[in-house]
Amino acid sequence: MSVFTTVTPDEASTWLGQYAIGTLVELNGISSGIENTNYFLTTTHGRYVLTLFEKLTHDELPYFLNLMDHLARHGVPCPQPVATIADSLLTSLNGKPASIVSCLSGKSLETPGIAHCAQVGETLADIHLAGKTFPFQRDNPRGAAWWKVTAQQLMPFLDADSAQVLLDEVRFQALHRLQDLPRGVVHADLFRDNVLFDGERLSGVIDFYFSCQDVWLYDVAISVNDWCVSDEGGLDEERMLALLSAYHAVRPFTPIERGAWPVMLRAAALRFWVSRLYDLHFPRPGELTHAKDPVHFERILRQRVTAQSQLQRVWV
Ligand SMILES: Nc1ncnc2c1ncn2[C@@H]1O[C@H](COP(=O)(O)OP(=O)(O)OP(=O)(O)O)[C@@H](O)[C@H]1O
Ligand SMILES: N[C@@H](CCO)C(=O)O
Numbered sequence: 116m117s118v119f120t121t122v123t124p125d126e127a128s129t130w131l132g133q134y135a136i137g138t139l140v141e142l143n144g145i146s147s148g149i150e151n152t153n154y155f156l157t158t159t160h161g162r163y164v165l166t167l168f169e170k171l172t173h174d175e176l177p178y179f180l181n182l183m184d185h186l187a188r189h190g191v192p193c194p195q196p197v198a199t200i201a202d203s204l205l206t207s208l209n210g211k212p213a214s215i216v217s218c219l220s221g222k223s224l225e226t227p228g229i230a231h232c233a234q235v236g237e238t239l240a241d242i243h244l245a246g247k248t249f250p251f252q253r254d255n256p257r258g259a260a261w262w263k264v265t266a267q268q269l270m271p272f273l274d275a276d277s278a279q280v281l282l283d284e285v286r287f288q289a290l291h292r293l294q295d296l297p298r299g300v301v302h303a304d305l306f307r308d309n310v311l312f313d314g315e316r317l318s319g320v321i322d323f324y325f326s327c328q329d330v331w332l333y334d335v336a337i338s339v340n341d342w343c344v345s346d347e348g349g350l351d352e353e354r355m356l357a358l359l360s361a362y363h364a365v366r367p368f369t370p371i372e373r374g375a376w377p378v379m380l381r382a383a384a385l386r387f388w389v390s391r392l393y394d395l396h397f398p399r400p401g402e403l404t405h406a407k408d409p410v411h412f413e414r415i416l417r418q419r420v421t422a423q424s425q426l427q428r429v430w431v
Contacts, residue, residue, distance in 0.1 A: 118144040120152045120167045120211050127156065127165070130208050133199045134215065136160045147308065149394070149407065150324060152211070155218065162218040163197065167211040169399075171324060176212050178253045179323050180204040182246070182300065183216065189245035191238065192319045194219060219319030221311035229357040232342050234317040235310060236358035239302065239338055240365035242320070243331045246300025255303065255327040259288060262389045269389070272396045277413060284385050284416060291378045293330070296371060301334035302326055306341040332372045335362060336383035340415055348414035349422075377423040384419050388412035 122130075128139045137159030145153040145164075152167040168176060180196045184204065187195040194216035196204040206213050224231060255261075266285050270278055302309075303325040311319040335358075343355040359368075391409035398406070 118146075118152050118154075119169050120209050122152075122154060122165070122167070122209060126209060127154075130206070130213075131158065133201065133206060134197060135200055136163065136197060136215070148322075150322075156215065163215045164194065164218050165208075165213065165215055167208055167213045168324075169211065171212065173205065173207075173212050175253075176205050176214070178251050179326060180214055181251060182249055182326055183323055185249045186242060186245050186323075189241075191241055191245055192219065192317065193323070194319070194321060219311050219321065221313035221316075221318035223308045223310060224312055225307065227307060227342055227354065229353055230315060231312060231317070232354040232358040233361040235305065235338060235342055236335075236361035236363075237365055238310075238317055238320060239305060239335060240362045242302055243299055243334070243366055249300050253327040255301075255329045257303075257325065257386055257390060258329065259292060262385060263289070265389050265393055269392050269396065272392065280413070280417060280420075281385075281388070284381065284420070288378075288382050288385060293371070293375045293378065296330045296332055296375055297369060298328060298330045300326060301329045301331060303329065303334060303337065305334065305338045330379070331366070332368070332375055332379045333382055335359070336376070336379035337386070340380060340383050340387075340412075340419075344415065348411070348418040377419065377426060380419045381416060381423065384412050384416035388416055 122142065124139060124142050127142050131137075131139055139156070139158055141155075141157040142165075143155045145155060151169050151171075154165040156163045156165040171179070181204070183193050184196050186193050197215040197217070198204055199206060204214060227235075263285050266281050269281065273281065302320065302323060304322060305320065309320060309322040310317060311321065339350065339355055339358055342358060343351050345351045362368075388409055391407050391412055395406050395409055
């Protein structure tokens with residue numbers, strides 16, 4: 116269960132005094148999620164989500180909370196942070212930075228269909244466009260510099276073949292960073308578990324805590340690698356076309372983005388292979404969590420590398 120920091124009903128009741136959202140009715144730990152402690156918080160005014168941030172600091176958090184506030188104001192279905200009476204989106208609880216956001220309806224899907232993928236593509240493009248007027252900046256902490264350093268730390272844990280694939284990909288990406296691709300705010304973790312559906316309708320995007328400024332196409336590739344993956348790590352063409360077409364209808368891809376697509380799919384696979392390996396081999400002390408399988412993304416990366424070299428053989 117992913118409650119790293121326990122909050123008792125008494126502690127929550129006292130803490131709630133700084134908000135104007137009524138008094139505590141119920142507090143329930145949320146078992147999914149691997150980064151933060153989350154509780155469903157019901158008060159006399161309604162239902163909310165209380166998050167205690169386990170790694171992110173008071174200095175880092177205003178970016179994410181302000182971003183959710185900005186996107187929600189622009190009509191993106193995402194949690195709306197709740198301000199305290201003193202007008203702060205961020206407080207502290209049991210020694211951790213903490214926030215309250217609105218609770219969205221719906222639940223995440225494990226096996227999305229074409230119509231779900233289309234809504235994800237459309238919403239991702241909406242996030243990118245609405246993010247254009249977001250005034251704050253944050254570099255990607257899990258970008259090229261991070262995966263280069265982390266790959267070295269992981270070497271002792273990998274067999275020779277996987278180690279070679281990892282080093283080759285880090286090198287490949289260093290040679291192919293396409294700096295002139297359109298960029299702006301990205302979600303950077305728009306996986307199936309971070310999108311809620313109420314019936315067939317996309318009801319919310321959650322977990323903006325990897326958001327930053329990066330290449331928009333990279334964000335699309337992160338989503339496609341999860342939403343459109345087939346059992347063997349390949350891509351389901353129908354779901355991918357649905358996601359890409361719906362995105363393109365809102366924010367048309369540029370010619371340079373079309374050329375960069377295979378490289379971005381590889382970059383997106385590399386990023387999550389490395390983070391899953393890191394979380395597996397360097398767990399936080401006392402962590403009791405759902406470790407995610409790194410091999411899944413190793414398989415995806417190998418598949419994307421092969422697919423790109425097959426494409427190149429067709430083109431030459
Ligand atoms: N605003 C919200 N409305 C409804 N449910 C939410 C909301 N925020 C979080 N949840 C629920 O809590 C679960 C865990 O949240 P989240 O994915 O943000 O966890 P995390 O540990 O912060 O992130 P990660 O996905 O990186 O593990 C979600 O799967 C969802 O069920
Ligand atoms: N979405 C990530 C975990 C949280 O960032 C993964 O599946 O590895």
